[in-house]
Amino acid sequence: MNTQDLERLVTLAMPFGKYKGRLIADLPGHYLNWFAREGFPPGEIGRLLALMQELDHNGLKPLLDPLRKRGNASGPKA
Template structure:
């Protein structure tokens, strides 16, 4: 993980699926859990979704609040 990855979670939108257009930070936990079970996409998106899953799973979403306020 790079420090700028946290800002990417706040800025980047989901490019496909049921939650297309929603920022990664706003994806629901059950959706992230589905990816964790079924497999994350390849590349940067998959890496960021896995990071967001870990943040959500460990109840650390509040750590992203300061970054949301800057956006």
């Protein structure tokens, strides 16, 4: 895991499935747990889903909050 992986969680949208278009950081725990049971897809998306599942399972989602705020540093949208 590295900082870039954490940043990807708050910027990359789920590319397929029931939650297509939702940020990976915003996927519900039960969905992440389903992947953990059934198997994560190959490649970057699978690696990021596995990371997000670990963060969610261990109650560490608040660690992503500073990255979310940094991504919105340009100020409020008009």
